[in-house]
Amino acid sequence: MTSFADCMSFASSEQPVHARRNRALAAESELESCCLLQIRSMSEEAITQEAVLAPTEELSQSESMPRPEVPSTWKCGVHVPVNVPVEEIWSIMGNFCSPEAYMTQCLEVKVVEGERNALNCVRYVKGGSLDGSEGVCWAHERLLSHDDMNHIQTYKIEQSSLGFTNYYGYMKISQGNDNTSVVNWSFEMDPLPGMPPPPNNVTEMMAQTFKLFIKTAESRHIHRKGTEPELSAVASADP
Numbered sequence: 001m002t003s004f005a006d007c008m009s010f011a012s013s014e015q016p017v018h019a020r021r022n023r024a025l026a027a028e029s030e031l032e033s034c035c036l037l038q039i040r041s042m043s044e045e046a047i048t049q050e051a052v053l054a055p056t057e058e059l060s061q062s063e064s065m066p067r068p069e070v071p072s073t074w075k076c077g078v079h080v081p082v083n084v085p086v087e088e089i090w091s092i093m094g095n096f097c098s099p100e101a102y103m104t105q106c107l108e109v110k111v112v113e114g115e116r117n118a119l120n121c122v123r124y125v126k127g128g129s130l131d132g133s134e135g136v137c138w139a140h141e142r143l144l145s146h147d148d149m150n151h152i153q154t155y156k157i158e159q160s161s162l163g164f165t166n167y168y169g170y171m172k173i174s175q176g177n178d179n180t181s182v183v184n185w186s187f188e189m190d191p192l193p194g195m196p197p198p199p200n201n202v203t204e205m206m207a208q209t210f211k212l213f214i215k216t217a218e219s220r221h222i223h224r225k226g227t228e229p230e231l232s233a234v235a236s237a238d239p
Contacts, residue, residue, distance in 0.1 A: 076203040077186025082218040086181040090151045102217035165190045185210045
């Protein structure tokens with residue numbers, strides 16, 4: 001193979017002009033071919049290295065990057081026995097658009113979407129702070145299901161001042177012994193940032209609030225029944 005130095009020597013030799021020109025052109029062509037082969041070889045080597053190393057490097061980077069943990073759903077519920085028959089306690093707590101009957105410190109309730117107590121209706125509830133501090137809290141809650149036969153009701157908080165997301169509530173009233181019943185009230189929601197998993201202050205506060213609401217419904221029902229006159233007494237008083 002002719003070297004670049006040989007090409008230069010052809011240009012400076014004492015050979016005839018046309019001979020020197022032919023030799024120079026041949027040497028230049030051969031040199032160009034050598035350079036192209038070398039460049040192609042270098043490119044193929046680089047492509048091969050990239051094909052081999054790129055997946056390894058990408059895998060190494062993905063393994064070294066921290067992967068965020070998928071937050072688990074918070075769940076909390078209470079089971080409270082009450083000395084009230086199922087149908088009667090359900091008539092209070094199953095009335096979605098009248099939570100003031102058992103929610104303590106309730107300041108305002110109104111239907112803001114849909115028909116009253118119809119599926120997918122939304123109630124607006126405003127009341128005192130759940131933790132007993134000053135100020136008020138509010139929520140827009142949508143009725144998802146209502147089953148009078150099985151005494152089951154589900155709802156969702158769509159907006160609130162509490163900062164809850166993906167909050168779903170579940171209420172079921174079951175038959176107890178004799179004329180008693182058991183209120184099962186639970187919820188699940190996304191974790192709040194910076195809070196440890198349950199049990200924590202928020203879930204404990206919600207559990208205590210549920211218990212308070214249930215016992216309030218029981219006591220108000222008992223008080224109302226105690227103040228109602230007996231039918232026999234009313235009948236005897238008639239002339």
